[in-house]
Amino acid sequence: MHKLRLQFEDECYPVWIGVRCMDKIISNLHALSASSYHVITDKTVSQLHAGILFEKLSTQARASFWVVDNGESIKSLETVGYVAQKMVKAGIDRGSVVVAVGGGIIGNLAGLIAALLFRGIRFIHVPTTLIAASDSVASLKQAVNLSVGKNLLGCFHKPTAVLIDLSFLRTLPLTQIRSGMYEIIKNALTVAAENIPLLESGLKQDANYSDTELMVIVEAGLLAKQKVMKADKYERKEALVFEYGHTVGHAIELAADGRVPHGEAVGLGMIVAAEVASRLGRLCDADLNLHHRLLRRNGLTIQLPVGVTVAAVMALLSMDNKRGYLCARPDQIAMILLDGVGVPAGPVGRPLVLVDASLVQSCIENCLTGIRGIAAQESRQ
Amino acid sequence: MHKLRLQFEDECYPVWIGVRCMDKIISNLHALSASSYHVITDKTVSQLHAGILFEKLSTQARASFWVVDNGESIKSLETVGYVAQKMVKAGIDRGSVVVAVGGGIIGNLAGLIAALLFRGIRFIHVPTTLIAASDSVASLKQAVNLSVGKNLLGCFHKPTAVLIDLSFLRTLPLTQIRSGMYEIIKNALTVAAENIPLLESGLKQDANYSDTELMVIVEAGLLAKQKVMKADKYERKEALVFEYGHTVGHAIELAADGRVPHGEAVGLGMIVAAEVASRLGRLCDADLNLHHRLLRRNGLTIQLPVGVTVAAVMALLSMDNKRGYLCARPDQIAMILLDGVGVPAGPVGRPLVLVDASLVQSCIENCLTGIRGIAAQESRQ
Numbered sequence: 206m207h208k209l210r211l212q213f214e215d216e217c218y219p220v221w222i223g224v225r226c227m228d229k230i231i232s233n234l235h236a237l238s239a240s241s242y243h244v245i246t247d248k249t250v251s252q253l254h255a256g257i258l259f260e261k262l263s264t265q266a267r268a269s270f271w272v273v274d275n276g277e278s279i280k281s282l283e284t285v286g287y288v289a290q291k292m293v294k295a296g297i298d299r300g301s302v303v304v305a306v307g308g309g310i311i312g313n314l315a316g317l318i319a320a321l322l323f324r325g326i327r328f329i330h331v332p333t334t335l336i337a338a339s340d341s342v343a344s345l346k347q348a349v350n351l352s353v354g355k356n357l358l359g360c361f362h363k364p365t366a367v368l369i370d371l372s373f374l375r376t377l378p379l380t381q382i383r384s385g386m387y388e389i390i391k392n393a394l395t396v397a398a399e400n401i402p403l404l405e406s407g408l409k410q411d412a413n414y415s416d417t418e419l420m421v422i423v424e425a426g427l428l429a430k431q432k433v434m435k436a437d438k439y440e441r442k443e444a445l446v447f448e449y450g451h452t453v454g455h456a457i458e459l460a461a462d463g464r465v466p467h468g469e470a471v472g473l474g475m476i477v478a479a480e481v482a483s484r485l486g487r488l489c490d491a492d493l494n495l496h497h498r499l500l501r502r503n504g505l506t507i508q509l510p511v512g513v514t515v516a517a518v519m520a521l522l523s524m525d526n527k528r529g530y531l532c533a534r535p536d537q538i539a540m541i542l543l544d545g546v547g548v549p550a551g552p553v554g555r556p557l558v559l560v561d562a563s564l565v566q567s568c569i570e571n572c573l574t575g576i577r578g579i580a581a582q583e584s585r586q
Numbered sequence: 587m588h589k590l591r592l593q594f595e596d597e598c599y600p601v602w603i604g605v606r607c608m609d610k611i612i613s614n615l616h617a618l619s620a621s622s623y624h625v626i627t628d629k630t631v632s633q634l635h636a637g638i639l640f641e642k643l644s645t646q647a648r649a650s651f652w653v654v655d656n657g658e659s660i661k662s663l664e665t666v667g668y669v670a671q672k673m674v675k676a677g678i679d680r681g682s683v684v685v686a687v688g689g690g691i692i693g694n695l696a697g698l699i700a701a702l703l704f705r706g707i708r709f710i711h712v713p714t715t716l717i718a719a720s721d722s723v724a725s726l727k728q729a730v731n732l733s734v735g736k737n738l739l740g741c742f743h744k745p746t747a748v749l750i751d752l753s754f755l756r757t758l759p760l761t762q763i764r765s766g767m768y769e770i771i772k773n774a775l776t777v778a779a780e781n782i783p784l785l786e787s788g789l790k791q792d793a794n795y796s797d798t799e800l801m802v803i804v805e806a807g808l809l810a811k812q813k814v815m816k817a818d819k820y821e822r823k824e825a826l827v828f829e830y831g832h833t834v835g836h837a838i839e840l841a842a843d844g845r846v847p848h849g850e851a852v853g854l855g856m857i858v859a860a861e862v863a864s865r866l867g868r869l870c871d872a873d874l875n876l877h878h879r880l881l882r883r884n885g886l887t888i889q890l891p892v893g894v895t896v897a898a899v900m901a902l903l904s905m906d907n908k909r910g911y912l913c914a915r916p917d918q919i920a921m922i923l924l925d926g927v928g929v930p931a932g933p934v935g936r937p938l939v940l941v942d943a944s945l946v947q948s949c950i951e952n953c954l955t956g957i958r959g960i961a962a963q964e965s966r967q
Contacts, residue, residue: 240913286663286732293738320741352671354674359665359706360702524674524675532681
């Protein structure tokens with residue numbers, strides 16, 4: 206395994222990356238000398254990787270194993286309370302370590318449990334999805350959802366370390382690889398324009414990447430985060446740019462009730478954000494087309510998911526958690542927009558722009574409902 | 587109103603104290619220019635003070651009012667999720683301020699809601715009990731209970747300010763004034779021995795203190811916290827000493843299911859801690875007697891509450907949240923003990939001592955069950 210260090214202002218933690226390195230992950234965990242280890246995973250990952258990891262770990266240390274249901278709906282305060290209570294009964298204490306084996310949902314859930322138990326104990330990410338390995342783990346943010354919005358409740362808690370075995374990504378369905386690639390595309394469009402040529406030549410519609418390619422992708426993702434978060438560990442200033450595509454994306458994801466991968470929803474959100482910026486005269490046609498080209502090459506169908514209405518998305522947008530960064534009227538939405546590739550719009554340190562909700566709605570209708578003609582007609586009436 | 591500054595390492599916030607100063611509290615709140623104010627209180631305080639405060643505030647600013655049930659059982663993750671969800675629907679955002687009007691339970695609940703919403707928004711304490719005004723508000727710790735133990739889930743979140751109107755304390759039942767005085771006694775016994783003469787002469791069995799006396803008491807409490815926490819903002823080192831009496835106290839409080847005021851439970855916990863230290867040869871008889879004298883003068887009945895068994899207390903002790911600070915065996919309990927008045931036992935920076943559970947049990951039986959003779963006989967068999 207080789208090592209990267211993520212430094213976010215005064216907070217620092219190591220990321221170890223390797224291929225077929227389960228035993229090294231176990232010895233890294235064991236080196237923490239925890240009073241006990243509490244592995245959290247979901248049903249799918251428990252059978253693929255986490256079960257084996259737990260078996261190996263428990264031969265060397267006191268360990269317990271917690272399997273939660275798959276899906277976004279378990280990322281709730283109820284699950285936090287339920288699992289934390291069980292862990293206390295199983296003897297977790299301040300010297301214990303929580304180990305999250307799974308994707309971003311498991312990482313966030315375990316991160317918040319570790320943040321809140323005894324007001325903060327150690328936790329380790331063992332990401333098993335591309336999006337988690339290349340993006341989610343590079344953050345101090347932990348959060349769960351409320352039914353009225355994603356990630357509304359949470360806090361900051363630094364992982365002790367991130368341990369990545371790229372061979373875990375081999376068992377992913379290709380939609381999950383694509384889902385992770387949307388964040389890589391987002392990073393390139395917003396802060397790492399130098400990676401655009403690589404994406405233009407390297408994006409594969411079948412999402413079938415080699416170990417070496419995955420290593421490059423994961424490191425590119427982590428380094429893009431590092432680049433901005435080194436000066437903004439709480440992601441409330443410059444690093445808000447990583448929320449690009451997430452305003453509309455989160456609303457779509459929530460409206461689709463777990464049926465759309467996170468990355469795909471963000472992909473749709475970027476299409477809308479680019480359209481908004483274009484209509485405002487911020488983004489040129491070449492950059493707008495680049496959005497469409499890269500996202501389609503990653504397999505995006507530019508259409509609202511079946512069953513998701515524009516009205517549902519607009520209702521959820523009005524409760525987006527970036528509200529309050531700016532003094533927004535009820536009919537305005539705070540969005541991250543681009544003035545060009547690699548050039549976030551808005552003042553330095555606060556890349557947010559207030560956009561009329563009616564414009565956002567019109568862009569969603571035009572880009573994502575396939576009723577461009579009708580919407581255009583209506584808007585002219 | 588006059589102002590104290592609490593400085594805990596790099597964190598600092600002001601405490602404003604006055605008498606009959608509701609209007610000044612309102613203007614202090616208004617000066618925060620919040621996008622909206624969200625007042626949280628309980629049923630009793632809503633009718634006494636919080637309702638009036640909310641009425642006045644809402645004539646000047648956008649405000650909402652949230653009343654939760656009285657009692658420790660609402661200090662749960664369920665309440666946090668329920669109230670937070672309602673607040674989001676009412677339009678709370680990152681520029682909003684949460685205002686806790688009540689005792690320690692409301693302060694902790696509101697503090698954790700403010701800590702978790704959008705990963706931390708501003709909040710203000712308006713304490714209405716002596717224990718909250720003189721003790722609870724001088725802390726960055728926010729937490730809720732699990733059914734298996736008190737304060738097991740929480741995080742650190744600094745109040746923006748504390749606004750105290752001592753006339754609010756006038757409506758308290760005298761048991762609540764006494765309850766607060768237990769923490770003042772605890773501070774004197776552990777870190778502020780200079781206040782012992784004041785307590786010896788000033789403690790009133792009828793707990794009927796003047797405004798001036800209350801001012802002295804509140805400031806003494808806050809300054810004792812400041813004295814230790816200036817070097818230990820997370821209360822994980824030297825400031826653990828403030829948990830004196832809380833190990834057994836929390837267990838009694840939990841076992842009594844809300845029927846015993848927090849301070850009274852801590853008073854009983856101090857009796858047990860002093861007995862343990864005495865049996866270990868740490869605490870001399872004069873200091874042991876001082877514990878009994880001060881606590882009785884504050885009205886303490888030195889007896890387990892009706893319906894609370896030694897077995898129940900011992901079971902809860904085994905899950906005390908100070909476990910894990912030290913490498914404890916299952917039959918050991920980590921306690922704060924004194925080697926003398928103002929002299930915490932144990933190493934500097936970690937005033938904890940491991941005590942055999944059997945000794946603690948014996949001390950509880952001897953001191954708190956009125957079966958001293960029987961227990962003594964049994965222990966000799």
